[in-house]
Amino acid sequence: MNLLPVIKMGHPNLRKSSSPIPIPEIQDLRIQELIDSLITTMRAEDGAGIAAPQVNVLERVFVMEVDNNPRYPDKASFPLMVAVNPEIKPLGTEQVESWEGCLSIPNIRGKLMRWANIQLNAYDRKGKYFEKELSGFAAVVAQHELDHLNGILFIDRMDDMTSLCFREEYQRFYQ
Ligand code: ZN
Numbered sequence: 001m002n003l004l005p006v007i008k009m010g011h012p013n014l015r016k017s018s019s020p021i022p023i024p025e026i027q028d029l030r031i032q033e034l035i036d037s038l039i040t041t042m043r044a045e046d047g048a049g050i051a052a053p054q055v056n057v058l059e060r061v062f063v064m065e066v067d068n069n070p071r072y073p074d075k076a077s078f079p080l081m082v083a084v085n086p087e088i089k090p091l092g093t094e095q096v097e098s099w100e101g102c103l104s105i106p107n108i109r110g111k112l113m114r115w116a117n118i119q120l121n122a123y124d125r126k127g128k129y130f131e132k133e134l135s136g137f138a139a140v141v142a143q144h145e146l147d148h149l150n151g152i153l154f155i156d157r158m159d160d161m162t163s164l165c166f167r168e169e170y171q172r173f174y175q
Contacts, residue, residue: 051148083122
């Protein structure tokens with residue numbers, strides 16, 4: 001359950017595609033400790049989610065949780081979720097405007113579009129497969145974290161860079 005350093009934009013590993021974790025290895029100590037460290041680091045950094053590449057591990061797992069998060073004071077809470085080898089499919093064609101930040105791009109926010117409703121298919125930390133329908137902020141966070149596993153940052157999905165701003169200006173003008 002170590003607090004791990006979060007690598008920042010510019011680190012080449014944030015731009016790489018991560019490898020799937022063999023299902024029988026999910027319960028191995030190495031992966032369990034990685035998951036615990038991701039949870040510890042996400043909570044310590046007030047992240048809504050964190051993906052393994054952000055702690056410099058190129059394997060396909062992310063965690064997400066919002067519980068009265070000071071970085072996202074206007075967002076509804078959702079419970080801790082661990083997603084190994086996740087896949088996402090959009091449910092319907094509705095898209096929503098999303099102001100996002102990233103622990104690997106500190107203090108920056110930008111506006112982009114995400115699917116409003118998705119189905120997340122993944123394995124939990126016990127190696128059990130699950131399918132979960134997500135909407136609202138949880139759906140947005142899952143899409144953001146899955147992007148990390150493919151070397152994609154939220155700024156890549158911004159059509160209009162004029163909304164790119166520092167968090168304090170976001171809070172001042174847009175929140
Ligand atoms: Zn991120």
